[in-house]
Amino acid sequence: MFETVTISADQAATLLERQEGHFLDFKDKRIAPAKVARAVSAFCNADGGDLYVGIGERSPGFQWDGFSDPEDANQLIHALEDVSPFGTDLDAEFLLADQLPGYVLHINARKSRAIRKTADGKIYKRLSAQNTPVISEDALTALRRQKGLESFESETLPIDVDVVTNSEAIIEYLLSAVPVAEPETYLRKQHLLASGKPVVAAALLFADEPQACLPKRCGIKIYRYSSEEQSRDRLVEDPVTVEGALYKQIYDAVDKTVEIVAAAAYLDEDGLRSVKYPHEALHEIIANAVLHRDYSVTDDIHIRIFENRIEIQSPGRLPGHITTSNILDERLSRNPYLVRHLNRFPNPPNKDVGEGLNTAFESMKKLNLRSPIIEEGENSVLVVVRHESLASPAQQVVEYLNSSESIRNEQARKMTGIGSESKMKKIFESLIEAGEIEHKPGTAGRGYAYQLKQKRSDSV
Structure with a gap:
């Protein structure tokens, strides 16, 4: 039924050295089918993960001890089919390793659109390395909301x-x-x-x-920091709070963010410099945060403006089967009433479900800036918009020197977004070895600079 994949002894050793956790579980081949079903239910109801049956715990670690024949795993496979049909949330394969005994059943469980139950009707959710039963009505309601089954x-x-x-x-x-x-x-x-x-x-x-009806659940706070780090003593001024009905709130928050970014000139050794972001990208990401956040979480949306990036953090995890990997391709609305009605306003702030982030990514690309980074935390989603060029750091240095006499390490780090002085120095050294740049004569210490390699004619 499933493909058999042969792996090397080194690959097997690497697998056995891994530790069980939120996304990984090892089970002995003699495990009861019901316990395997429990593990798969837990993965599907959380963030997905990999289950290996035929790897047992032996002091001091794990040991490969697979099935003599793939058919020996049939009972387990039927139990998993009751949780979720293969091909829907589950894929499987048998692993054979050089010089190791038997077939290990590898199950890849994906984050599911539905709540997956075991044959006895029980529901589990993966938390760290544990398969935790979902028992209370509050916990079940929270899981339904996370799945997007209710809002x-x-x-x-x-x-x-x-x-x-x-x-x-x-x-x-x-x-x-x-x-x-x-x-x-x-x-x-x-x-x-x-x-x-x-x-x-x-x-x-x-x-x-x-905000009077839902206190601390539907505001937007905007912060500006005078550095690349988040700390209270780096706040330029008190946070700005944006409130009101959502249609107005989205446009007000975008306008205020653009206004703060435009005024946020940062002082370095070259004087004041400003950073620009595509207005369209900021609008789409902020609108997406307002539309798709989890309003059951008591928290505001936070927009943090730094020297080299903007962070938009919205309360609640990604809904249903949506992950940071498929968010640009899959569609699921946590708040369909909000999405539908805001789309009816004149000049609606939102496009079709899921299209806003795609537009944000495209607008960053048009300005030759790197795509936003989407990260999922324990109870929030963070979108980081970095002011960082698509060009490699080395390419950026050479392009800069095509129109400027010289460049210093600090200037290059500001331009490329590289935080480490030593890492930037290695890039300069590689460019010197490649014959692209050289040390600028007469510069030393803090003023040490580089210039394009000068072409010198041979003396006769």
Whole structure:
């Protein structure tokens, strides 16, 4: 049923030296099928991972002890098929290693769109190196939200309906988007009212001050630092807080970020210098953070502006099967009500689901800047927009010297984004060896500089 892959003894040794953790689990071949199903359920309900059956724990580490025949693993395979059909969230192969006994069953479990249960109906989730049962209703609700199967945006709020039916935000929206509807009628038909009460999405979209309805859950804070490091003593001024209904909040946050970046000239030995980012990239990343954050998490969106980068951190992990690897290709909206209604505004701040980040990446590429970096933390998603050229550091140095007389180590580090003085020095040394540059005569100490290799004619 599955492919058999032969690996070398060295590759097997490397595998056996690894430690079990959040993404890796080893199981003895004699394990009960139910326990293997538990491990796979846990991986699928978390971030995915690799399970190897046929590697047992022996002091002081792990030992290869595979199945004599692949058919000996049939019971395990049937148990896994009950958790998730192979090809959906699971792929498998048998591994044979030189001079080691038997076939090891390797299962690659991916982060699943659905909640995966074992045959007895139990649900597990991988936390560090443990397969933890999901028992309480709160834990199950949290898992459903992480999967995108339900959203906090549809929860009702204990606030008066007038907050969303008699606001400037709803009136402006209906005049431009749905000019024939009465506020309460419209909101009820759109399922933004439940049992006569506004849901979270209604307050975020149409309350003039949604932050009063959802304190510490829907603001944006913008910080500017005077260095490349995040520390309180490097804050240039008090953080700026941006609030209001989401449509206005997105545009206000983008405008304020652009304004701060434009004013953020940094002083170095060459005088004041400014850093520019594509407006389109900042808009799309900030809009994406507002649209797809987890509003059940008590935290604001944080935008941090440094000398060499901007960081946009939004509360909540990536929803469902979305990972940092597939985020530009896969589509899943955590907050479909927000996405749909913001797209109806004139000059909507959002494109189709998932398209915003693709646009941000393209706009960075047009300016020859490196693509943003997306990182997932324990309970947040961080997008880092670095002011760093696509060209290699060596290429940037040569291009700079084509229009300038010389360059110093500090200048090159500022330009390339390399933080280490010694690493930059090695790049200069490689360029000298390649005959591209040379030491600029008459410079030393802090003023030590490099210039393009001068062509010298031979004397006769």
